[in-house]
Amino acid sequence: MAEAHWYVVHTYSGYENKVKVDIEKTIENRNLQDQILEVSVPMLPVVEVKNGIEKQADKKMFPGYVLIKMVMNDDTWYVVRNTRGVTGFVGPGSKPVPLTEEEIQSLGFQMQQEVAVDFEVGDLIVVTAGAWKDTVGAIKAINEAKKSITISVEMFGRETPVELNFTEVKKM
Numbered sequence: 001m002a003e004a005h006w007y008v009v010h011t012y013s014g015y016e017n018k019v020k021v022d023i024e025k026t027i028e029n030r031n032l033q034d035q036i037l038e039v040s041v042p043m044l045p046v047v048e049v050k051n052g053i054e055k056q057a058d059k060k061m062f063p064g065y066v067l068i069k070m071v072m073n074d075d076t077w078y079v080v081r082n083t084r085g086v087t088g089f090v091g092p093g094s095k096p097v098p099l100t101e102e103e104i105q106s107l108g109f110q111m112q113q114e115v116a117v118d119f120e121v122g123d124l125i126v127v128t129a130g131a132w133k134d135t136v137g138a139i140k141a142i143n144e145a146k147k148s149i150t151i152s153v154e155m156f157g158r159e160t161p162v163e164l165n166f167t168e169v170k171k172m
Helices: 016-030 074-081 101-106
Strands: 005-011 036-040 043-050 053-060 065-070 086-089 124-127 136-143 148-155 158-165 169-171
Touching: 005 016, 016 036, 016 065, 016 074, 036 074, 065 074, 074 086, 124 148, 136 158
Parallel strands: none
Antiparallel strands: 005 065, 005 086, 036 065, 043 053, 124 136, 124 169, 136 148, 148 158
């Protein structure tokens, strides 16, 4: 399989989050999780002062742009390019150019370090961080590419799938 790289997509101003959500829905609908690995709108924490009150807020680092980690092929190019709000990939003409490792590191993105896990589908795990902390569940799926697992959690009387990073869980 081809290697995934980070690409920059230009969007209409103010549509960055909508583009991110729409691409993530399309990934799920078309089962492209192994080809489009991550969609990101980089945010920068800032302190705003309004009426003498300091307030933490997030500000888009690159208004009008979305970063996507994906394997470039005709299908993924088509999905991203034809998402409402996307005006095109950054690169000469219609040829997308991936970001270099130096550019990615200067943006503050960590290169993926290899994480060795001994999880298997069906194992019981306990969540160690995040909103689901201290929740116990059985692993339903493992996504090595995204470094995540999916567990089922009972919520409102229904089984609900929850996706968690490898670093947020431990084996029971």
